[in-house]
Amino acid sequence: MKPTFDISIILIYIALITIGWLSIYSASSVEDYGYVFNLSTEYGTQLLWIAMAVFLITILLAVDVRFYEGFAYPVYIVSLISLAGLYVFGKEVSGATSWYGIGSASIQPSEFAKFATALAVSKFLSNMDVSLFNTKDLLIVGGIIALPAILIVPQPDPGSALVYVAFFFALHRMGLSPWYLLLGLVAIALFLGTLLIGPLYVSMITVVIMIIVFLLSRKRRHKKRLAKPRISLYTIVACVGIAYAFSTSYVFDNVFQDRHRNRINIVLGKVEDNQGIGYNSNQSKIAIGSGGLLGKGFFEGTQTHGGFVPEQSTDYIFTAIGEEFGFVGAGTVVILFMLLIYRLVIMAERQRSKFALIYGYCVAGIFFIHFFVNIGMVLGLLPTVGIPLPFMSYGGSGLWGFTILLFIFIKLDGHRLSLED
Amino acid sequence: MKKLLLLSIATITGLTFLGRLFYLQIIDDSSKLKSELNALKVVYDYPERGFVYDRNGELMVANQVAYDVMIIPREVKAFDTLALLEMLHVDKKYLNKKFEEAINWSPRRPSVLVPQLTQPEFAPLQERLRKYPGFYIQRRTLRKYMVNHSAHALGYIREVSPETILDDPHYQLGDLAGKSGVELQYEEELRGRKGVKRFLRDRFGRALESYEDGRYDTIPKAGSDITLTLDNVLQEYGQQLMTNKRGGIVAIEPKTGEILSLVSAPFYDPSILMGRDRSKNITRLIRDTISTPTYNRGLQAIYPPGSPFKVLNALIALQEGVVSTTEGFRCNHGYSYGNRKMGCHAHASPLAMEAGIAQSCNAYFAQVYRRIVESKKTPTQGLNNWNKHVTSFGLGNFLGNDLPVGQKGRVPDGDYYNKIYPNGGWYATTTISNAIGQGEVSTTPIQLANMTAAIANQGYFYTPHILKKIDGKPLTDPAYTTKRYTTIDKKHFPVVIEGMNQVYKAGTASRLQVPGIEICGKTGTAENFTKINGRTVQLTDHSVFIAFAPKDNPKIAIAVFVENGHYGATYAGKIASLMIEKHLKGEITRTDLETWILAQSLEEEYKKPLSGEPFRINRGKLVNF
Known part of the structure; x- marks a missing residue:
């Protein structure tokens, strides 16, 4: 059967790539120091990588669709080896050993580990015998997800490791209890609460909430089919919450390093620091804020061309869009990402094969986490975490990694009618 | 419910981002001013450092004018290196070293290339340096000692260290500050406050006109004269x-x-x-x-x-x-x-x-x-x-x-x-x-x-x-x-x-x-x-x-x-x-x-x-x- 590739998602892809390249073009035209720095430009290299991505897409779409499911584990293993190999052959770039040097180019294996892990997770979960209600299976899938993250963290690249949270969405779709999400959210809330108002107040609030919940739950005592609320259960939960709050405050003060503390404190507004570590955050807010409704115009951004925003062509590329194209431009990018995620979820839901469905959710989750963390950071809503904005940030590994991730799914989707479990 | 979780979280996130963008870009316009001030060409006006007198009102330390050759690395265009070296009386090694330092400090902000030229050294440079974009001359006042004694008590001034610059935003690379003695002890009184003039610049970095008619400029405040108890x-x-x-x-x-x-x-x-x-x-x-x-x-x-x-x-x-x-x-x-x-x-x-x-x-x-x-x-x-x-x-x-x-x-x-x-x-x-x-x-x-x-x-x-x-x-x-x-x-x-x-x-x-x-x-x-x-x-x-x-x-x-x-x-x-x-x-x-x-x-x-x-x-x- 002739495959039918989803046109709308390809259009979103092209739109994001185009806007991204234009912004890199603008942002990287800064580094013109005359005779001293006459390296080849970033926008030129990125164009080369985009061209090679097109070539990659043709291969991805031409390969037999059964290849991806069949070779999911080998791909995953190779990816793990490439991550582990960094500790031996890796090249250090600005403090992190996340790269292999090949001639003048570098490859970042963590960008490719994402789709490999997505393939392995989908392969494992699509197995008929596997159930997320089985503790052993849950531990195995947790291991598949955690392994690459564990290899990435000490590079150090905690940002890239954070992405693996994205697989929660796929697991949730396959029936993982939402209580895990709730537990995670409560943990985050307690963490932030402790840092903002101190463990003592958080403990008091926890106790008050538990008492209220307990009192409310007593009202339904007449409903015989529900278990009687047990006071010991509430006490234990409250104690765990309090212990967590105090250990958070201990870990934050004694285990975290200064730079981590500072990043979090800046977002919480506890310290103001516009020159040191807060410089990035402050300058990116200035760049975006000064864009106004329509922006200063392409190539007219003073922040962008003044070179005020560090790492602008990579992690902070969104600032160039915000400054030069204003609210309209930046809003468009936000909406494009929302559409990308919606479209991916819709496509995932129409799959007949379990493998493709799970893979679709993995892809959607990964793009969502990148979107959430990167733009959240640039807008000063989240702590500074270095992860790229898919399709837009400068960098060949990232571009190819995301392209492979997306187009494997487009390929699977194109053959959805012929793929069945 | 299982199908809606990611969709709803993505929606909430997207709307939050749009709201934040709306706030930053349309409601709050403080960044607009900041970005403009950021990108303006800033010229400092150095006040005269305070004089030092002895207990009987006799002048001990006054000032003399000196000229620093400054450089803004990102504005430098290809130039005739040999002619410049000859003009500044420095060798190529010195120039390269200083240039590296300047870029490391900041490609956008001025750094001192050759410090403290005297009037006769400066005069022939003044016209010729115009042909070199990215280079300019900054007038500065140096100490002139009217006495040949009291060196320990008076102390001396020197270019500030990078650590000092980080600690005190008053200073930038190449600024002079008291390093010992009275010059250090009474640095704040003696130095006064630098004036700042801001100019609009086009995207080639050329200064065009005074920004907003000088509304954000500050005038320099001269340093205080101090009288010592020394005789x-x-x-x-x-x-x-x-x-x-x-x-x-x-x-x-x-x-x-x-x-x-x-x-x-x-x-x-x-x-x-x-x-x-x-x-x-x-x-x-x-x-x-x-x-x-x-x-x-x-x-x-x-x-x-x-x-x-x-x-x-x-x-x-x-x-x-x-x-x-x-x-x-x-x-x-x-x-x-x-x-x-x-x-x-x-x-x-x-x-x-x-x-x-x-x-x-x-x-x-x-x-x-x-x-x-x-x-x-x-x-x-x-x-x-x-x-x-x-x-x-x-x-x-x-x-x-x-x-x-x-x-x-x-x-x-x-x-x-x-x-x-x-x-x-x-x-x-x-x-x-x-x-x-x-x-x-x-x-x-x-x-x-x-x-x-x-x-x-x-x-x-x-x-x-x-x-x-x-x-x-x-x-x-x-x-x-x-x-x-x-x-x-x-x-x-x-x-x-x-x-x-x-x-x-x-x-x-x-x-x-x-x-x-x-x-x-x-x-x-x-x-x-x-x-x-x-x-x-x-x-x-x-x-x-x-x-x-x-x-x-x-x-x-x-x-x-x-x-x-x-x-x-x-x-x-x-x-x-x-x-x-x-x-x-x-x-x-x-x-x-x-x-x-x-x-x-x-x-x-x-x-x-x-x-x-x-x-x-x-x-x-x-x-x-």
Whole structure:
């Protein structure tokens, strides 16, 4: 059967790539120091990588669709080896050993580990015998997800490791209890609460909430089919919450390093620091804020061309869009990402094969986490975490990694009618 | 529900981002201004640094104009390197190094490429540099020294270090700031505030016009002129007297605590730290670890005070009531305790307090000191009580004077000896050297001068200070205008002062009398040691002298240390007497003293321990090592 590739998602892809390249073009035209720095430009290299991505897409779409499911584990293993190999052959770039040097180019294996892990997770979960209600299976899938993250963290690249949270969405779709999400959210809330108002107040609030919940739950005592609320259960939960709050405050003060503390404190507004570590955050807010409704115009951004925003062509590329194209431009990018995620979820839901469905959710989750963390950071809503904005940030590994991730799914989707479990 | 989770979270996230964008870009317009100010071309207008005057209003430090060649790395376009190198008189290595530094600091902000060109060097550059984008000339004011003395007290200014820039946003790379002395202490007053002019620039970085008609510009605020308490005449004369010697002179006006003179030798001309050779000169001074010319001996050198310290023990004994002024003590060419003996020179015996001071009798003060310590139940209590009195004269701790360097010196207390002798077993006699200002006691010249001022004032002093006025307004800081009382009652001073007067009339400084001036003084000859090849070796004694005058209405209190000058009267006493005469009379009648001291050099003495040969100290004893 002739495959039918989803046109709308390809259009979103092209739109994001185009806007991204234009912004890199603008942002990287800064580094013109005359005779001293006459390296080849970033926008030129990125164009080369985009061209090679097109070539990659043709291969991805031409390969037999059964290849991806069949070779999911080998791909995953190779990816793990490439991550582990960094500790031996890796090249250090600005403090992190996340790269292999090949001639003048570098490859970042963590960008490719994402789709490999997505393939392995989908392969494992699509197995008929596997159930997320089985503790052993849950531990195995947790291991598949955690392994690459564990290899990435000490590079150090905690940002890239954070992405693996994205697989929660796929697991949730396959029936993982939402209580895990709730537990995670409560943990985050307690963490932030402790840092903002101190463990003592958080403990008091926890106790008050538990008492209220307990009192409310007593009202339904007449409903015989529900278990009687047990006071010991509430006490234990409250104690765990309090212990967590105090250990958070201990870990934050004694285990975290200064730079981590500072990043979090800046977002919480506890310290103001516009020159040191807060410089990035402050300058990116200035760049975006000064864009106004329509922006200063392409190539007219003073922040962008003044070179005020560090790492602008990579992690902070969104600032160039915000400054030069204003609210309209930046809003468009936000909406494009929302559409990308919606479209991916819709496509995932129409799959007949379990493998493709799970893979679709993995892809959607990964793009969502990148979107959430990167733009959240640039807008000063989240702590500074270095992860790229898919399709837009400068960098060949990232571009190819995301392209492979997306187009494997487009390929699977194109053959959805012929793929069945 | 399972299908909706990601969709709903993505929706909430997206809407939050849109809301945040709306707030940042449309509602809150503070970033717009910030981004414009960011991208403007900023030109600084340097205010003139404040002048420095001496106590009589004579100018000590003024300013001169100099020109820095500046560079903004990202605006530099390809240029004819050779022509530029020739124009700036620098070599290619220097240019590359500076360029690297400038880029590392900031590609957008100006850095200094060639500092401190003089007017004749600058004139031919002015027109020709226009052809080089990214380069320009910044006018700056440098220090001009009207005096060739007081380098230690005045300090110097230097380009700020990157650490300072991070600490204080006032500075940027290439700015000058006080690095030592008064220039450092009063940096904020002297520097004023830089003016800032902002210009719009196009995307090629060219400055176009004043931004918003100068609404955000600030005008420079000139630095304040300051008047010091130093006396130019004394400073110059003191430096002359200390030529070819090492040591320090500190003179204080007892009635105010104003530092009249602060001389440290060896010294250097402050002007050599300005202009193109300044780096070379600074390095030369700092690398000289043998004579340490940058070390301010008046404030930082710790010496055993020697005999002048006896005066303090006399006062403490009177305050504690352990001796009367008329009680005589025997001196058998020294004082024996246990099976040890502290030697003394030949003089009449027994002596009472006045004569004891005048003759500087070691035996007298050894016995007095024992009584002070032994008047309490335990040696620890005795010594703590003694320590309380001594430290009330400002010894053993920082004085709190307004100069950025200093030393605590040391006045031991009971705990100090308890640590040395953890099992007890120490007595007043163990610490007997403290009686005569040797042993564990050490002081800086300014502490001794201050102690002398406290004696001259009969029981109080003002914290010594070097600042008299800022912009003509007298100093009002209570730290310097409040009397600090010693623990000795006023009634005990006259007899001690009389004894110090006898030092000049009939005692160890009788040959130093200045006609017409009643001086009270005390000689000191301080034993000192150094280490050669790991062994402790004694050197020729330090010559120490303290004095104040006139006796009845003290106008100057002075302490002089001359390293390895032997007897107190030989060097330090002469210098102190001459300084006092210069200050009170304005001219010198004891020209014999002056001629002698100017002709003397101690350089030979200083070379001895470095020679590697055995040498003689104190004009006699041969030391071997």
